[in-house]
Amino acid sequence: MRRKLSHIAAAIALAGLLPAAAQAANTTAQINVTATTVAATASINVSGAFAFGSVQDTATASAQTSFDVIVSSGFPYAVALDGGANYAAGQSFMKDSGGLNAREYVLYQDAARLNVFGPAGSNLSGLTGTGAAQTYPLYASLLAAAGTSGAISDIVTITVTY
Numbered sequence: 001m002r003r004k005l006s007h008i009a010a011a012i013a014l015a016g017l018l019p020a021a022a023q024a025a026n027t028t029a030q031i032n033v034t035a036t037t038v039a040a041t042a043s044i045n046v047s048g049a050f051a052f053g054s055v056q057d058t059a060t061a062s063a064q065t066s067f068d069v070i071v072s073s074g075f076p077y078a079v080a081l082d083g084g085a086n087y088a089a090g091q092s093f094m095k096d097s098g099g100l101n102a103r104e105y106v107l108y109q110d111a112a113r114l115n116v117f118g119p120a121g122s123n124l125s126g127l128t129g130t131g132a133a134q135t136y137p138l139y140a141s142l143l144a145a146a147g148t149s150g151a152i153s154d155i156v157t158i159t160v161t162y
Contacts, residue, residue, distance in 0.1 A: 073129055
């Protein structure tokens, strides 16, 4: 019986020397993925109306104002002005309530009145928001219109595309 036990012990020992079947093993780790999505915002603040005051029909007049644009930091934007509610054939007009009396006016980007602003000229593009107010001056010239009289007005829309 001793022999039988020694054969069994030898078999067990020998079995321990044989290569074991390969077993697959896994280990895992996790990575957190986070972001903060920032939506661009924009606002426009106009400092005041163009107020030409009382102007003789045969005289020209000038006025100026400005507007601030606030666009989220780093976001590109453009500024456009329309020609006003009474824009026609490449010209901006102020009219009376009946539409009979009209005087042409022109909006400019610069004090020298060389760069027309709006559809009859150009708009601003390639701008980048800072998150703070960026001020844009706006200049206007009221042209003479002999024979006109009375109160006239128009409304210009500023559009910021971002």
